Amino acid sequence: MKPIRVWMAPPGPNPWKVVFVLEELQVPFEIVSFKFDNIKKPPFIDLNPNGRVPAIEDPNTDIVLWESGAIINYILEQYDAKKTLSFDTVKEKHQVQQWLFFQCSGQGPYFGQAGWFNVLHPERIPSCMNRYNAEVHRILSVLEGWLSGESDIKNKGQPKKWLVGDKMTIADMSFVPWNDRIDATISCAPEDKFKGYPHVQAWHERMISLPSWKAAMEMRAAKMDEQGLMWNGMPKGMKSFQEYEAKIAAGEDTGPREN
Numbered sequence: 001m002k003p004i005r006v007w008m009a010p011p012g013p014n015p016w017k018v019v020f021v022l023e024e025l026q027v028p029f030e031i032v033s034f035k036f037d038n039i040k041k042p043p044f045i046d047l048n049p050n051g052r053v054p055a056i057e058d059p060n061t062d063i064v065l066w067e068s069g070a071i072i073n074y075i076l077e078q079y080d081a082k083k084t085l086s087f088d089t090v091k092e093k094h095q096v097q098q099w100l101f102f103q104c105s106g107q108g109p110y111f112g113q114a115g116w117f118n119v120l121h122p123e124r125i126p127s128c129m130n131r132y133n134a135e136v137h138r139i140l141s142v143l144e145g146w147l148s149g150e151s152d153i154k155n156k157g158q159p160k161k162w163l164v165g166d167k168m169t170i171a172d173m174s175f176v177p178w179n180d181r182i183d184a185t186i187s188c189a190p191e192d193k194f195k196g197y198p199h200v201q202a203w204h205e206r207m208i209s210l211p212s213w214k215a216a217m218e219m220r221a222a223k224m225d226e227q228g229l230m231w232n233g234m235p236k237g238m239k240s241f242q243e244y245e246a247k248i249a250a251g252e253d254t255g256p257r258e259n
């Protein structure tokens with residue numbers, strides 16, 4: 001098969017969801033990496049009129065697709081005939097979709113806004129920071145309640161390894177890129193990012209130890225480096241978020257934005 005082209009600006013978490021799945025399935029792909037500044041301009045806007053990454057082009061089927069959840073579902077339908085990362089039983093199949101939709105509509109946008117108001121927005125607006133930080137914690141609580149079994153009325157109190165059934169699926173994988181950067185998103189110490197959420201922490205660590213995630217993060221480091229960006233998205237040479245904030249407040253060019 002010909003490699004799938006994954007269009008991305010490397011700082012944001014959403015494209016890495018797709019790369020994680022492609023790596024896990026060992027589906028050939030190539031990355032088209034471009035600067036965040038060009039996200040609402042051609043050629044990318046011609047592929048995705050919403051101007052957000054990721055988008056894919058699959059020359060094997062001639063499809064162009066955007067929205068990470070739709071992309072992941074497509075990849076599974078086309079290239080995971082054995083359903084290694086999904087289910088074909090009615091209940092489990094739809095529960096996987098339920099968690100995937102929750103990730104795309106609940107975790108992604110709210111964590112993104114938390115990151116925006118905590119880190120990137122030029123003004124400190126406590127009411128906005130509080131609202132989105134509270135949402136981050138609320139979403140982590142939903143995951144913790146489910147994984148611990150506390151909120152599962154059918155199997156109350158029985159902890160789970162995975163969100164659905166007895167194996168890792170795209171539902172689990174989709175949460176990894178944003179959960180991996182909670183500390184940067186809500187500005188807390190890395191060791192505190194899952195404080196109070198032990199089941200979420202164990203679940204997350206199970207996934208970030210996979211070779212597929214490690215490979216994705218190595219690719220991210222290389223693509224960030226190509227653009228002169230550090231791991232956290234700040235331009236190289238900037239020593240702290242305080243320095244970064246001061247430059248943003250002074251209206252200086254601070255490189256890419258994300259949400």
Ligand SMILES: N[C@@H](CCC(=O)N[C@@H](CS)C(=O)NCC(=O)O)C(=O)O
Pocket residue numbers: 011012013014015039051052053054066067068069104108257258259
């Ligand atoms: N719902 C979209 C969200 C995509 C998204 O927001 N991507 C961010 C980077 S992770 C982006 O492109 N932001 C560009 C912008 O805010 O202009 C998806 O899941 O693909």
